[in-house]
Amino acid sequence: MKVATFNVNSIRSRLELVLQWMQRESPDVLCFQETKVQDADFPAAPFEEIGYHIVFRGQKAYAGVAIASREEPQEVVFGFDDGGEPDEARLIRAVIGGIPVVNTYVPQGRSPDSPHFQYKLEWLARLRALFERHYSPQDPLLWMGDFNVAPEPIDVHDPKRLKDHVDFHPEARAALERVREWGFVDVFRLHHPQEAEQYTFWDYRVRNALERKIGWRVDHIWATEPLARQCTGAWIDVEARRAERPSDHTFLVAEFAVD
DNA sequence: ATGGTTGCGCTGCAA
Numbered sequence A: 001m002k003v004a005t006f007n008v009n010s011i012r013s014r015l016e017l018v019l020q021w022m023q024r025e026s027p028d029v030l031c032f033q034e035t036k037v038q039d040a041d042f043p044a045a046p047f048e049e050i051g052y053h054i055v056f057r058g059q060k061a062y063a064g065v066a067i068a069s070r071e072e073p074q075e076v077v078f079g080f081d082d083g084g085e086p087d088e089a090r091l092i093r094a095v096i097g098g099i100p101v102v103n104t105y106v107p108q109g110r111s112p113d114s115p116h117f118q119y120k121l122e123w124l125a126r127l128r129a130l131f132e133r134h135y136s137p138q139d140p141l142l143w144m145g146d147f148n149v150a151p152e153p154i155d156v157h158d159p160k161r162l163k164d165h166v167d168f169h170p171e172a173r174a175a176l177e178r179v180r181e182w183g184f185v186d187v188f189r190l191h192h193p194q195e196a197e198q199y200t201f202w203d204y205r206v207r208n209a210l211e212r213k214i215g216w217r218v219d220h221i222w223a224t225e226p227l228a229r230q231c232t233g234a235w236i237d238v239e240a241r242r243a244e245r246p247s248d249h250t251f252l253v254a255e256f257a258v259d
Numbered sequence B: 001a002t003g004g005t006t007g008c009g010c011t012g013c014a015a
Helices: A015-025 A045-049 A115-134 A170-183 A187-191 A238-242
Strands: A002-007 A029-033 A053-057 A065-069 A074-078 A091-096 A099-105 A142-146 A184-186 A219-224 A231-237 A251-256
Touching: A002 A015, A002 A099, A002 A142, A002 A219, A015 A029, A015 A045, A015 A251, A029 A099, A029 A142, A045 A053, A053 A091, A065 A091, A065 A099, A115 A170, A170 A184, A184 A187, A187 A219, A187 A231, A187 A251, A219 A251, A231 A238
Parallel strands: A002 A029, A099 A142
Antiparallel strands: A002 A251, A029 A065, A053 A065, A074 A091, A091 A099, A142 A219, A184 A219, A231 A251
């Protein structure tokens, strides 16, 4: 099973890039974030035409998530079910080919002194509680998406300078670590331990960021142990960031030896 | 690089 995640930064602006990538790479599951479109305007037909099911939940202008899959997704649920703000445009879960998949667009947080940053920290705590409620670390489970956190110093281009950035803040890293402790393995790091300058996001505002290696590894594919043991490889498709009208993120891919 | 770019949807906001 081949799975991938991509923050598209508008599914409508990135439609051709995405469809071409899918036809070339033929993933079984592809999770999207920042689709930036309300459900009534989501371009579902093009995905169906190339042989994929697509489920999505979005809103006007910001956020929005979707999952494309070869097999029909089962048990599709949007948002949190803990009685708080469901935040449906940031969280989709489903069971695909018998494996539960959770796709998240974790809130960015804007700045460390902002209420939005507190919301981000709470959001990650709520997500751990959701994993505790619905899943077991002893069973196969995939968590993938834009986590908006670079876990370790090796995952950013300048860890000293970026320590107060919301995507590399000690509190954000600790909040993500709390979720990881529940029972996840970062399958990219599993296959590329200590490999530096492996990024999935480069800010549009930084000129020649890709060439200058000014990036962040904030998109992730994490699996529970029994599934991680079956992971045969993981990689970042840097070429897709060199496309004509690229997203500011790129595709992260992983393969598993399961049917 | 306390600058810069992109997308949405119409004016400035989010990232």
